[in-house]
Amino acid sequence: MILKEIDVAIIGAGAAGLACAIKLHDSGIQNIVIFERNPFLGGILRQCIHLGFGLTYFNEELTGPQYADKLVKNIKDRNIGCRLNSMVLDISEDKILTVSSPQDGIMKYKTRTIVFAVGCRERTRDNIEVPGTRPMGVFTAGQAQTLINLHGLKIGQKVVIQGSGDIGLIMARRLKIEGYDVIAVLETLPYLSGLIRNKVQCLDHFGIPLMLSSRIKKICGRKRVSGVYVETENQEQYYDCDTVLFSVGLIPELELARNLGLNIQDNSNIAVNSAFEGTKDGIFFCGNCLHINDLADNASLEGEKAASFVAEYLRHPEVFREGLTNKLPYCECQKYSQYNNDFFYQLKDGESLVCIICPKSCILSKGSNPCQRGKDYLSSITSEGFSQRLTTTVLNSQEEYIPIVTKESVSIESFPEKVKELKIKMS
Amino acid sequence: MKYDIAVIGAGVVGSAIARELSKYELKVILIDKEEDVSEGISKANSGVIHAGFNVKTGSMKSRFNREGLALLTKTADELGVKYKICRKLVIAKNDEEKPYLLKLLEQGRKNSTPGLSIIDRETIKTLESNIEGKWALYSEKTGIITPFLFTIALAENACENGVIVKLNTEITKITKEKESYKLFSASGELISESRWVINSAGCASDNIASLVGDNKFKIHPCRGEYFILDKAHSDMLNMAVYPVPPADGSGLGVHFTPTMNGNILIGPSAEYINDRDDLATTKKTMEQLKKEAYELMPIIKNFGFIKSYAGIRPKLFNSQSNSNFEDFHIAESDVNPRFINLIGIESPGLTSSPAIARYIVEDIIGEKEDLTRKKEFDGRWKGAAKIYDKNSDEYLSLVKRDSDYAQVVCRCEHVTKGEIKKALNNPLKARSLKAVKKRTFAMTGRCQGGFCLSKLIDILQKEYSIKTDEILRLR
Ligand SMILES: Cc1cc2nc3c(=O)[nH]c(=O)nc-3n(C[C@H](O)[C@H](O)[C@H](O)COP(=O)(O)OP(=O)(O)OC[C@H]3O[C@@H](n4cnc5c(N)ncnc54)[C@H](O)[C@@H]3O)c2cc1C
Numbered sequence: 026m027i028l029k030e031i032d033v034a035i036i037g038a039g040a041a042g043l044a045c046a047i048k049l050h051d052s053g054i055q056n057i058v059i060f061e062r063n064p065f066l067g068g069i070l071r072q073c074i075h076l077g078f079g080l081t082y083f084n085e086e087l088t089g090p091q092y093a094d095k096l097v098k099n100i101k102d103r104n105i106g107c108r109l110n111s112m113v114l115d116i117s118e119d120k121i122l123t124v125s126s127p128q129d130g131i132m133k134y135k136t137r138t139i140v141f142a143v144g145c146r147e148r149t150r151d152n153i154e155v156p157g158t159r160p161m162g163v164f165t166a167g168q169a170q171t172l173i174n175l176h177g178l179k180i181g182q183k184v185v186i187q188g189s190g191d192i193g194l195i196m197a198r199r200l201k202i203e204g205y206d207v208i209a210v211l212e213t214l215p216y217l218s219g220l221i222r223n224k225v226q227c228l229d230h231f232g233i234p235l236m237l238s239s240r241i242k243k244i245c246g247r248k249r250v251s252g253v254y255v256e257t258e259n260q261e262q263y264y265d266c267d268t269v270l271f272s273v274g275l276i277p278e279l280e281l282a283r284n285l286g287l288n289i290q291d292n293s294n295i296a297v298n299s300a301f302e303g304t305k306d307g308i309f310f311c312g313n314c315l316h317i318n319d320l321a322d323n324a325s326l327e328g329e330k331a332a333s334f335v336a337e338y339l340r341h342p343e344v345f346r347e348g349l350t351n352k353l354p355y356c357e358c359q360k361y362s363q364y365n366n367d368f369f370y371q372l373k374d375g376e377s378l379v380c381i382i383c384p385k386s387c388i389l390s391k392g393s394n395p396c397q398r399g400k401d402y403l404s405s406i407t408s409e410g411f412s413q414r415l416t417t418t419v420l421n422s423q424e425e426y427i428p429i430v431t432k433e434s435v436s437i438e439s440f441p442e443k444v445k446e447l448k449i450k451m452s
Numbered sequence: 453m454k455y456d457i458a459v460i461g462a463g464v465v466g467s468a469i470a471r472e473l474s475k476y477e478l479k480v481i482l483i484d485k486e487e488d489v490s491e492g493i494s495k496a497n498s499g500v501i502h503a504g505f506n507v508k509t510g511s512m513k514s515r516f517n518r519e520g521l522a523l524l525t526k527t528a529d530e531l532g533v534k535y536k537i538c539r540k541l542v543i544a545k546n547d548e549e550k551p552y553l554l555k556l557l558e559q560g561r562k563n564s565t566p567g568l569s570i571i572d573r574e575t576i577k578t579l580e581s582n583i584e585g586k587w588a589l590y591s592e593k594t595g596i597i598t599p600f601l602f603t604i605a606l607a608e609n610a611c612e613n614g615v616i617v618k619l620n621t622e623i624t625k626i627t628k629e630k631e632s633y634k635l636f637s638a639s640g641e642l643i644s645e646s647r648w649v650i651n652s653a654g655c656a657s658d659n660i661a662s663l664v665g666d667n668k669f670k671i672h673p674c675r676g677e678y679f680i681l682d683k684a685h686s687d688m689l690n691m692a693v694y695p696v697p698p699a700d701g702s703g704l705g706v707h708f709t710p711t712m713n714g715n716i717l718i719g720p721s722a723e724y725i726n727d728r729d730d731l732a733t734t735k736k737t738m739e740q741l742k743k744e745a746y747e748l749m750p751i752i753k754n755f756g757f758i759k760s761y762a763g764i765r766p767k768l769f770n771s772q773s774n775s776n777f778e779d780f781h782i783a784e785s786d787v788n789p790r791f792i793n794l795i796g797i798e799s800p801g802l803t804s805s806p807a808i809a810r811y812i813v814e815d816i817i818g819e820k821e822d823l824t825r826k827k828e829f830d831g832r833w834k835g836a837a838k839i840y841d842k843n844s845d846e847y848l849s850l851v852k853r854d855s856d857y858a859q860v861v862c863r864c865e866h867v868t869k870g871e872i873k874k875a876l877n878n879p880l881k882a883r884s885l886k887a888v889k890k891r892t893f894a895m896t897g898r899c900q901g902g903f904c905l906s907k908l909i910d911i912l913q914k915e916y917s918i919k920t921d922e923i924l925r926l927r
């Protein structure tokens with residue numbers, strides 16, 4: 026068996042892993058390999074065809090794939106080694122990686138340091154113990170996103186979504202654009218859990234109801250979903266549907282780390298010191314496997330930070346440990362704001378509007394003094410109602426689904442027409 | 453269309469019978485309404501190879517359990533299906549429950565159950581450190597097997613030995629001819645004409661019997677719900693652990709069972725329901741299961757569940773009945789000659805299945821027909837959907853020949869594309885997500901298909917030309 030020796034093994038080519046590799050390369054550490062089990066670079070970004078990425082990291086608003094492409098260009102320019110279709114199966118005590126790929130079979134790599142940038146997985150219906158039958162048609166939101174955006178599949182017709190996190194909201198709009206009937210987005214909590222901007226942009230503009238304090242009580246259907254019972258503050262109601270999406274949270278992917286015997290708290294938080302290093306020497310974490318990032322930009326920034334620690338570790342192993350503090354587990358998470366119900370009522374009376382240009386979600390009213398982008402946004406609504414840049418996928422001549430985004434905003438009313446037009450034009 | 457024998461229902465019982473029949477020079481058809489075999493009771497149960505002390509002495513249940521214990525392991529060895537004699541404890545929480553254990557021990561002795569003893573708290577702790585209990589009945593011969601894989605192996609091996617397996621075919625009409633029976637599907641199509649019919653339709657076996665005017669059976673569906681624990685906790689338990697069961701005869705009580713795949717099952721509950729197809733889990737029962745589980749194994753409180761499911765017991769009595777025990781009904785119909793009914797095959801039906809099959813073929817059919825052994829019968833399951841030990845030399849050399857075996861599709865259970873394709877090439881031509889799931893365990897891990905669903909759809913679509921609508925059941 027071939028044994029290749031490297032300085033850094035980066036596992037996962039998402040927003041975090043790629044940024045980490047670029048930074049390492051630029052700081053002179055070049056014997057690195059990125060391992061990615063998918064046939065493409067970019068991780069979760071590839072399926073996030075919507076806008077809302079890159080405002081901090083690249084200073085412009087990008088779709089997920091555009092964001093990924095920018096990182097990938099930097100990787101290619103630097104000729105950084107990437108192994109695609111390569112799943113890291115096992116890591117031994119002395120940092121030998123076992124990697125499985127159709128092109129190389131089973132390979133072993135010996136590395137001095139490891140960066141985990143393996144992302145997260147979604148919590149499932151069973152994790153939150155939703156009763157009922159187990160028919161086809163129950164998906165996690167990210168699973169649906171993959172099926173629709175990367176594989177161009179039609180997964181159903183009438184959809185109920187549980188969970189008002191950003192992924193749930195974004196999927197509600199995405200389904201609507203693709204012609205699905207989105208019955209409602211349900212949220213167990215009495216307040217929205219995603220960004221206000223996303224609620225406005227994804228639900229309000231498309232007339233999709235948000236039901237707070239509501240949960241699916243029972244899933245019905247034998248072979249395919251036939252409906253759900255929804256409980257809202259002790260009232261129960263049946264909704265006819267053939268598809269249910271669960272967007273109920275993300276969990277860091279820590280299986281490999283667990284097998285390595287690293288310290289994991291509450292089954293889901295990796296314990297690291299202030300250099301993002303786990304409880305074994307030379308094993309680092311960044312991105313969504315360290316903690317769940319709402320923004321890809323932050324995952325990338327974390328990747329860069331990890332890179333600087335790895336460089337330090339490799340260059341000055343003897344002084345690296347000085348001054349490190351233990352933060353077990355790492356908990357510098359982004360703050361979650363909580364909003365109460367009243368806020369939405371304010372929205373409806375038309376006096377004030379949420380600015381949907383950036384995640385800050387500023388409230389705009391007559392008296393407020395928004396930034397230039399906010400002003401542009403305000404003027405765009407007064408002239409033509411609600412409008413957004415449209416993102417969707419089209420099938421190209423090679424039978425691939427290509428994500429596209431319009432250059433200009435398009436009024437929401439004309440979305441269905443525009444989608445049709447684009448799909449015909451591009452294929 | 454003409455057969456010697458038609459078997460209705462491809463659960464573990466029907467499949468075992470079909471395989472037993474395939475040892476003889478007979479034309480046999482095995483029919484099931486579902487897209488694959490083992491979609492009924494045989495899919496959703498505890499998967500325990502019972503040692504035989506739980507059943508009433510002198511009953512058919514006790515006879516077939518005793519014979520089945522030896523025969524099931526022998527059959528599994530022949531086929532190449534893994535099982536494990538993992539042992540079992542029945543726990544008495546206090547002294548008051550101890551007499552029950554003594555009763556079981558006595559019953560076990562009468563049933564010739566091997567390897568039974570009563571042990572105390574200290575011994576319990578040395579065997580299962582996480583289990584709370586004062587006394588236990590310790591059974592050394594209890595085992596586990598993956599019930600659906602065993603059923604698939606039986607059916608596929610029957611098929612390899614010449615049995616016609618017809619899936620997606622619900623029998624809704626049976627006509628009695630002079631010397632034969634004609635079976636018709638829901639669409640009115642004549643499926644088979646055969647001298648013998650074997651009714652092994654599980655929860656629907658009473659209905660099948662009444663299709664030919666035999667109306668004396670009534671099945672009372674009794675639902676059992678389960679939780680499956682994340683594999684991360686598999687080292688918490690070595691053997692099956694049961695409480696002292698409820699007195700109403702509904703079941704064996706909520707127990708812990710390790711599975712061959714390294715998970716732990718919690719369940720089943722017991723609840724009589726009206727609709728025998730209602731496999732829904734309920735909040736109420738989930739909470740009850742958790743409560744009972746915590747009592748036996750307090751440490752379980754903070755564990756993650758990856759899945760819940762339910763199975764239906766085909767009972768011949770219910771809470772309103774006078775009795776709290778009914779035996780298996782296994783006999784040739786007294787109104788319809790050569791029509792064999794298997795009704796009320798609840799636990800220990802899985803354990804008993806090979807013994808029941810032998811009884812049907814040798815003692816009932818063999819009594820009336822001259823049966824000739826087939827020389828070319830091969831009991832090895834050649835089409836086995838094999839999941840390789842990824843560290844074995846066999847696997848490593850396979851990878852060199854076929855790159856599909858180095859392409860990981862399901863990350864949680866570590867299933868490769870090569871293994872998936874092997875499973876999809878099954879002789880039954882069962883080609884669906886469920887068929888893959890049961891044969892390879894893909895999608896059954898902690899992410900429940902979050903990662904691999906799209907990849908599996910891709911394989912079904914591209915390599916087997918199955919339409920997405922069909923895969924996702926949109927039609
Ligand atoms: C559905 C969804 C929607 C989102 N929408 C937005 C948004 O609108 N705006 C925004 O700014 N942010 C959004 N985010 C957040 C942002 O995209 C992520 O936080 C960020 O991209 C995560 O990057 P990452 O590198 O940590 O993980 P990932 O992108 O998940 O990358 C991890 C990579 O590791 C690979 N991998 C894992 N295990 C192995 C292994 N054993 N061997 C080899 N490879 C492996 C995976 O295949 C994957 O490519 C969204 C996130 C999700 C999940």
Ligand SMILES: Cc1cc2nc3c(=O)[nH]c(=O)nc-3n(C[C@H](O)[C@H](O)[C@H](O)COP(=O)(O)OP(=O)(O)OC[C@H]3O[C@@H](n4cnc5c(N)ncnc54)[C@H](O)[C@@H]3O)c2cc1C
Nearest residue numbers: 461463464465485492493494497500623654676801802803
């Ligand atoms: C909760 C539970 C736990 C159990 N635990 C154990 C255990 O630990 N150990 C043990 O030994 N036993 C156990 N059992 C019992 C065991 O599972 C059953 O005895 C056994 O699986 C019954 O198999 P079967 O083939 O009779 O029924 P099934 O597997 O239900 O097969 C019947 C088949 O008939 C088909 N069918 C029905 N109607 C028609 C029709 N009209 N046309 C065509 N096909 C039709 C169905 O699709 C089905 O596939 C348990 C049972 C339950 C419910």
